[in-house]
Amino acid sequence: MQHIAIVIALAVSVVGVALFVRAVRTIVGVVSLGGPARRNDAPAQRWRNLLVETLGHTRMLQRPLVGAAHWFVFIAFGALFFTLVTAYGQLFEPRFVLPVIGHWLVYAWAAELIAWAGLVAILSLVGVRVAQRGQGRASRFFGSHSGKGVYVELTILGIVLCVLLLRAMEAQLLATGPDPTTRWDFPLTWFLLPAGIGTTALETAIPLVAAAKIVISMAWFVVLGLDTTMGVAWHRFTVWPNVWFKREASGAPALGALPPLRAGGEPVDFDDLDALDEDASLGTGSIEDFTWKGLLDLTSCTECGRCQDACPAWATDKPLSPKLFVMGLRDHAYAKAPWLQTPEDERDALAEPLRLEAARPLVGPNGGGGTGGTGEPDPIVVTGSSVGVIDPDVLWSCTTCGACVQACPVDIEHVDHIVDLRRNQVLMESEFPSSLNGLFKGLETKGNPWNASPRTRMDWAKDLPFPVPVVGGSGEHDVEDLSGVDYLFWVGCAGAYDDRAKLTTRAVAELLHTADVSYAVLGKGETCSGDPARRAGNELVFQQLAAQNTETLRGAGATKVVATCAHCLNTFKNEYPQLGLSMEVVHHTQLLNRLVREGRLTPVPPSAGDGPARTITYHDPCYLGRHNQVYEPPRELLGALPGATVAEMPRNGKESFCCGAGGARMWMEEDLGTRINANRTEEAVATLAAAGAGSAEVPGAIATGCPFCRTMLGDGVDALQGAPAGNVEVLDVAQLLLESVRRGG
Ligand code: SF4
Ligand code: SF4
Numbered sequence: 001m002q003h004i005a006i007v008i009a010l011a012v013s014v015v016g017v018a019l020f021v022r023a024v025r026t027i028v029g030v031v032s033l034g035g036p037a038r039r040n041d042a043p044a045q046r047w048r049n050l051l052v053e054t055l056g057h058t059r060m061l062q063r064p065l066v067g068a069a070h071w072f073v074f075i076a077f078g079a080l081f082f083t084l085v086t087a088y089g090q091l092f093e094p095r096f097v098l099p100v101i102g103h104w105l106v107y108a109w110a111a112e113l114i115a116w117a118g119l120v121a122i123l124s125l126v127g128v129r130v131a132q133r134g135q136g137r138a139s140r141f142f143g144s145h146s147g148k149g150v151y152v153e154l155t156i157l158g159i160v161l162c163v164l165l166l167r168a169m170e171a172q173l174l175a176t177g178p179d180p181t182t183r184w185d186f187p188l189t190w191f192l193l194p195a196g197i198g199t200t201a202l203e204t205a206i207p208l209v210a211a212a213k214i215v216i217s218m219a220w221f222v223v224l225g226l227d228t229t230m231g232v233a234w235h236r237f238t239v240w241p242n243v244w245f246k247r248e249a250s251g252a253p254a255l256g257a258l259p260p261l262r263a264g265g266e267p268v269d270f271d272d273l274d275a276l277d278e279d280a281s282l283g284t285g286s287i288e289d290f291t292w293k294g295l296l297d298l299t300s301c302t303e304c305g306r307c308q309d310a311c312p313a314w315a316t317d318k319p320l321s322p323k324l325f326v327m328g329l330r331d332h333a334y335a336k337a338p339w340l341q342t343p344e345d346e347r348d349a350l351a352e353p354l355r356l357e358a359a360r361p362l363v364g365p366n367g368g369g370g371t372g373g374t375g376e377p378d379p380i381v382v383t384g385s386s387v388g389v390i391d392p393d394v395l396w397s398c399t400t401c402g403a404c405v406q407a408c409p410v411d412i413e414h415v416d417h418i419v420d421l422r423r424n425q426v427l428m429e430s431e432f433p434s435s436l437n438g439l440f441k442g443l444e445t446k447g448n449p450w451n452a453s454p455r456t457r458m459d460w461a462k463d464l465p466f467p468v469p470v471v472g473g474s475g476e477h478d479v480e481d482l483s484g485v486d487y488l489f490w491v492g493c494a495g496a497y498d499d500r501a502k503l504t505t506r507a508v509a510e511l512l513h514t515a516d517v518s519y520a521v522l523g524k525g526e527t528c529s530g531d532p533a534r535r536a537g538n539e540l541v542f543q544q545l546a547a548q549n550t551e552t553l554r555g556a557g558a559t560k561v562v563a564t565c566a567h568c569l570n571t572f573k574n575e576y577p578q579l580g581l582s583m584e585v586v587h588h589t590q591l592l593n594r595l596v597r598e599g600r601l602t603p604v605p606p607s608a609g610d611g612p613a614r615t616i617t618y619h620d621p622c623y624l625g626r627h628n629q630v631y632e633p634p635r636e637l638l639g640a641l642p643g644a645t646v647a648e649m650p651r652n653g654k655e656s657f658c659c660g661a662g663g664a665r666m667w668m669e670e671d672l673g674t675r676i677n678a679n680r681t682e683e684a685v686a687t688l689a690a691a692g693a694g695s696a697e698v699p700g701a702i703a704t705g706c707p708f709c710r711t712m713l714g715d716g717v718d719a720l721q722g723a724p725a726g727n728v729e730v731l732d733v734a735q736l737l738l739e740s741v742r743r744g745g
Contacts (some may be wrong), residue, residue, distance in 0.1 A: 006207070024237075031299060049251040072121035080163055115167070126150075167186055253402070294416075301327060310406070317674055319393045320398055339358040360387060363388050449528060492707065501707035504710070511601060526552075616736065617649050617691075658676055
């Protein structure tokens, strides 16, 4: 019996190691198919990031309980390697202990504590998985390969149970003999088995349990070796390079700026286009257009579904799930790789399924369900190679809100990949939602998405009781350039043309004037920052707009900019430096907060005649919060309004829920699922109602700091008006501040 166990354990070990090594070679081969990506700047900082993120589990701990449980499993996975070595020794000698550390009390305590903690942790994770069963789309595991996840969890459970059982048996066996141990050598396991088990029985049982432990461990390597797309297991190895090579050497998630457009892996700009090869592909049009880091991203997905759970498109029944997007691309990458690795003149001889996989378009109709429904293409519509990997409805549902990137524990860069696919669709295929035609036309011909005349850009300032200096204007208060003023006030297209956003622009102008901050605007010298064009994949229009703006800004001598639009702020701050223009860019809530702190603006409480004070809930704009980490200044400002009560929505800060306007979605029809703005507005209204606001007696306000959010939430409130929205207004933080400051005269 013992001999059979030894043979089985060693055989599984040899097969497991061999298959694992082969699979590592396969994965390296697939990742190597990707184009170049330079990710080795600031190596010391990258090592630091790696240690902090892995040992500290900083990204996992965004969900504290699951993160803590995973940390113990992660530690157990590494630390219990010593118990695996011990098990190999016990196959041949039941009294085997590790040389040097085997009888060390520190090792005994550490091994047993980690095994017990690992047991509790894995049971907790199993509990989390079980609790999500039956929730359908609401489960973050919906569409994941749950069978694989359960197998991994059962493996860990089996291993820690074997470790504890082996330690309990060793406690009795080693207590006899020439150098007897004590209970202190097995502090947390000596009591697990009834006393008095005979030596012969123990000497028989220990090699068998050791063999079981080895078989469970090495069978895991066999399974991994046979399944290179088993991300739930492979991430234990791929997460290390994926974190080290993350986009931002600072350790921040891949948010804020989009990477430059690439052709053949190399960044290109507008001026390079004529020099490109005729067959050069812009953006990502096939799986081999990904960089090697992109393919490593796809390989590293654990299928945990945190991104899916956070995605506003998924939450509103649209076909996009960032998890299924990544899984679909990963499966295609690994299925197509053998074709790519075969010399071109030998590809015709490859098997039919492989040729069909290779011929699949990366973006194309896949039956509607596609990567967003059950995770499987709809069998009624699937017709071989015509089925796309990513359905266009999936691709164009994204708001680029970044919630997926923020939530992902292994630093996958979803937004960059989604926009790269859009770039290829727009620039190479001319395929995009027809509703974007109006946006592109307005941007190309009038420099704004509203298709409005540039001559009316200053209409927002009409009838203001103070002058608004314009750079290059001929009025008494206008300025030649920005050398004599503190800030360029960037009004933005929404701030100039949208009636609700104009109120924000006027409020900021009045507050700056009141605080005696010198500023000037560009007037009709402004053109769109280019954000909607870039996020819609139209890099050419973005480059045209950005080139025009950078020339204007340089000519005006802009060094400090204040913007009310979170998208303009993000573009100037994070993307114009790619074009060689770096400026200090602040959001109006940051500047206004500073002015209040410095006493240059004084909020005043409502008096008896002003009506009741407002209860306010703050909506974090994605491009201000997640993309630029501005969370506190608007909250501090609202907190500084005397008499106002501020109530926090359940989804706030880094976990804030999108309004639905980003990623150029503002300009597209929302005809799939339910409306994102309605979902967010209902949460805001419910928050206010829970705080006793929204009635005639206690007015409620949804405050925000971005004109797009304001429009979306305003439309949401309009749709709800009457019950349950009641007396709720959507206002910019600046308007609320102005209302309070004006009370002081
Ligand atoms: S960026 Fe937002 S909308 Fe797009 S996939 Fe990620 S979570 Fe979903
Ligand atoms: S992409 Fe990241 S968050 Fe989403 S399932 Fe994969 S590992 Fe989890």
